[in-house]
Amino acid sequence: MSARLEERATGTERGLLWGLLPVAVVQVGLFAAPMAIMFLYSFWTTRNFQIVPTFTLDNYRAFFESWTYPRVLLRTLGTALVITAATLVLAYPLAYFIVRYTRRWQKVLLAAVILSFWTSGLLRAYAWMAVLGHGGIINKGLRALGLIDAPLPFLLYSPFSVVLVMTYFSLPFAVVAIYSSLEKMDWALLDAAGDLGARPLRAFWHVTLPLTLPGVVSAAALTFVPLVGMFFVPLLVGGPTSVMIAPLIANQMQAFQLGLGAAMSFIVALIVLAALALPWRYLDLEWLER
Amino acid sequence: MRTAMNRREFLRTAAMTGGALAAATAAGSPRPAAAAGTVNWLAWGGHVEPQGIKSFFDASGIRVNHVGMSGNAETFAKLKLSGANQYDLFEADGLWPVRYHQEGLIEPIQLDSIPNVAKNMYPEFKKIPALQVSGGAMLMVPWGWKNKIKTAPTSYEVLLDKKYKGHVGFSDQHEFLWPVAAYLLGYDPFKMNKEQLNRAKDVLIQIKRNAPTISKGWNEQLRLYVEETVWIGLSSPGRALTIQSSSGPAMGWERPKEGYVGWIDGDMLVKGSPNRDASLAWLNHIHSPEYVATNFQRLQRGSVNRAGVELLKSRGMGEMVRANLMDQPEMALQMRLIEAPANQDEYAAAWNEVLAAS
Numbered sequence: 001m002s003a004r005l006e007e008r009a010t011g012t013e014r015g016l017l018w019g020l021l022p023v024a025v026v027q028v029g030l031f032a033a034p035m036a037i038m039f040l041y042s043f044w045t046t047r048n049f050q051i052v053p054t055f056t057l058d059n060y061r062a063f064f065e066s067w068t069y070p071r072v073l074l075r076t077l078g079t080a081l082v083i084t085a086a087t088l089v090l091a092y093p094l095a096y097f098i099v100r101y102t103r104r105w106q107k108v109l110l111a112a113v114i115l116s117f118w119t120s121g122l123l124r125a126y127a128w129m130a131v132l133g134h135g136g137i138i139n140k141g142l143r144a145l146g147l148i149d150a151p152l153p154f155l156l157y158s159p160f161s162v163v164l165v166m167t168y169f170s171l172p173f174a175v176v177a178i179y180s181s182l183e184k185m186d187w188a189l190l191d192a193a194g195d196l197g198a199r200p201l202r203a204f205w206h207v208t209l210p211l212t213l214p215g216v217v218s219a220a221a222l223t224f225v226p227l228v229g230m231f232f233v234p235l236l237v238g239g240p241t242s243v244m245i246a247p248l249i250a251n252q253m254q255a256f257q258l259g260l261g262a263a264m265s266f267i268v269a270l271i272v273l274a275a276l277a278l279p280w281r282y283l284d285l286e287w288l289e290r
Numbered sequence: 291m292r293t294a295m296n297r298r299e300f301l302r303t304a305a306m307t308g309g310a311l312a313a314a315t316a317a318g319s320p321r322p323a324a325a326a327g328t329v330n331w332l333a334w335g336g337h338v339e340p341q342g343i344k345s346f347f348d349a350s351g352i353r354v355n356h357v358g359m360s361g362n363a364e365t366f367a368k369l370k371l372s373g374a375n376q377y378d379l380f381e382a383d384g385l386w387p388v389r390y391h392q393e394g395l396i397e398p399i400q401l402d403s404i405p406n407v408a409k410n411m412y413p414e415f416k417k418i419p420a421l422q423v424s425g426g427a428m429l430m431v432p433w434g435w436k437n438k439i440k441t442a443p444t445s446y447e448v449l450l451d452k453k454y455k456g457h458v459g460f461s462d463q464h465e466f467l468w469p470v471a472a473y474l475l476g477y478d479p480f481k482m483n484k485e486q487l488n489r490a491k492d493v494l495i496q497i498k499r500n501a502p503t504i505s506k507g508w509n510e511q512l513r514l515y516v517e518e519t520v521w522i523g524l525s526s527p528g529r530a531l532t533i534q535s536s537s538g539p540a541m542g543w544e545r546p547k548e549g550y551v552g553w554i555d556g557d558m559l560v561k562g563s564p565n566r567d568a569s570l571a572w573l574n575h576i577h578s579p580e581y582v583a584t585n586f587q588r589l590q591r592g593s594v595n596r597a598g599v600e601l602l603k604s605r606g607m608g609e610m611v612r613a614n615l616m617d618q619p620e621m622a623l624q625m626r627l628i629e630a631p632a633n634q635d636e637y638a639a640a641w642n643e644v645l646a647a648s
Binding site: 045046047048049062066068069071072133134135151153156157235236238239240241243247248251252253254255256257258260 | 361363364366367370389393456460462498499501502503504506513516517518519630632633634635637638639641642643645646647648
């Protein structure tokens with residue numbers, strides 16, 4: 001009997017493996033293989049538009065040789081952290097409000113949050129430029145009201161505009177992640193905390209937040225990772241001194257410096273992975289699951 | 291109603307979906323050059339006139355499959371990696387065709403073998419020494435030209451002036467910015483060594499600090515000029531007219547005393563193209579006065595085609611022709627043509643330092 005069960009289990013596993021084959025083919029063909037090629041390139045150089053396939057660590061060395069690239073990477077990580085924090089601060093109350101107080105309109109409000117995904121990101125960035133620009137709605141409005149004489153310089157092409165527009169781009173990801181966590185929460189626990197004398201803030205801090213922390217961590221990851229590689233938004237709304245790492249990588253690729261471009265990409269990827277691993281290392285997962 | 295799918299069905303569906311996706315991808319990419327009656331044309335979007343493509347198809351039965359391209363270095367890198375044989379014709383600026391020729395990717399063309407080029411093109415553009423090979427064939431069929439001239443006063447030094455802080459145009463087109471620094475320092479713009487690049491980099495960083503942003507493409511630059519965020523910058527003479535006609539401020543322009551660069555762009559024939567005759571027929575079509583007039587009315591830059599320029603003038607567009615120096619082809623040949631630096635890696639690294647600087 002047990003031998004038959006074992007045989008059946010093995011058969012099921014084999015079936016599962018076959019079923020995963022298309023996914024594996026797609027993963028290998030569209031992700032692993034190009035990554036492997038780029039990894040290989042990161043140890044090669046190009047001279048006068050010719051690839052020199054000789055192993056070298058020069059590209060990795062070049063990244064750290066001067067302060068240029070580490071400084072931009074730090075600027076990128078810092079900006080991504082600020083935006084992640086701003087996104088979470090805005091997304092949590094919004095998701096909380098949708099789950100807790102809008103039972104009837106919940107799906108509609110959630111759809112409204114993710115509605116922005118339906119239009120092109122580029123279009124949305126340009127729309128922000130039309131709002132924040134020197135000739136934009138805000139500056140024109142303030143001028144018409146006589147409140148300012150010249151356009152407010154910080155509204156566009158500044159760290160402020162980068163944080164504002166990228167927070168807007170990240171918000172839907174974070175709201176959906178936190179929403180899914182809040183939606184599963186047993187709200188009776190909050191009532192119990194109240195019955196035991198906990199004030200709302202204390203109940204939130206000791207009950208709601210810990211129970212929804214996995215959603216917050218997911219939201220942070222979903223926000224932080226794309227921000228590090230964000231290309232067009234900082235280029236469009238950022239100032240000349242707030243360039244992030246992605247355009248520098250693109251510049252190397254466009255100039256046929258595939259080796260240095262690939263090495264820069266892998267260094268960034270490793271640092272992002274390390275940044276993501278740290279919270280998981282120090283997060284008590286068992287405590288979260290309790 | 292049965293909604294579940296067994297494994298065999300799932301795999302079959304997955305295989306069909308994969309096949310459909312592959313077919314869709316193939317349909318979206320340039321068709322194989324072997325297809326007769328087709329010209330696969332890798333060209334800047336600005337050169338494309340849909341009506342011209344249609345009338346060419348109606349007259350010849352040859353289909354033109356346009357694929358958009360961006361910068362010179364990027365296109366060169368792409369074609370070097372993926373090969374040029376999926377296209378029949380592609381475009382380049384300045385002296386980039388020399389680089390393609392060195393790589394054996396293109397076939398030089400006898401311009402007088404294309405009737406409309408022989409008849410309509412300004413003679414100056416038929417024999418550009420740097421783009422000619424022995425026997426008189428040209429590496430590309432010139433199309434338009436554009437020089438990068440700043441507004442008055444007469445020196446690039448004004449871009450460094452602190453009184454213009456926040457109002458200097460600074461674009462991401464570094465091949466037009468290196469010459470500014472090089473001319474100010476007395477270097478050759480496309481042959482700077484590492485030490486010279488280092489000094490040129492410092493100059494560009496100073497100019498960047500006077501800029502409100504790093505602009506991307508002409509449309510964004512135009513917006514910045516029109517809304518008066520940018521007061522001074524690098525552009526071609528005709529742009530002053532475009533800015534004014536877009537409700538922007540009155541603009542003047544001047545040739546900088548230090549020198550200036552520009553490009554003559556055009557089409558190159560891929561070596562061994564199976565659609566050679568169709569491609570030459572298409573080149574002949576786009577050099578007809580009608581196509582040229584339609585395209586340059588929209589593009590607004592110097593044209594190499596005398597007949598097309600005359601047609602524009604006869605349609606009452608003399609002011610636009612004059613503003614863009616379309617009737618002064620000799621101006622094009624006074625520019626220093628942009629080219630690919632041999633030490634591209636050092637130029638790229640230095641440009642990244644310009645971008646990265648605070």
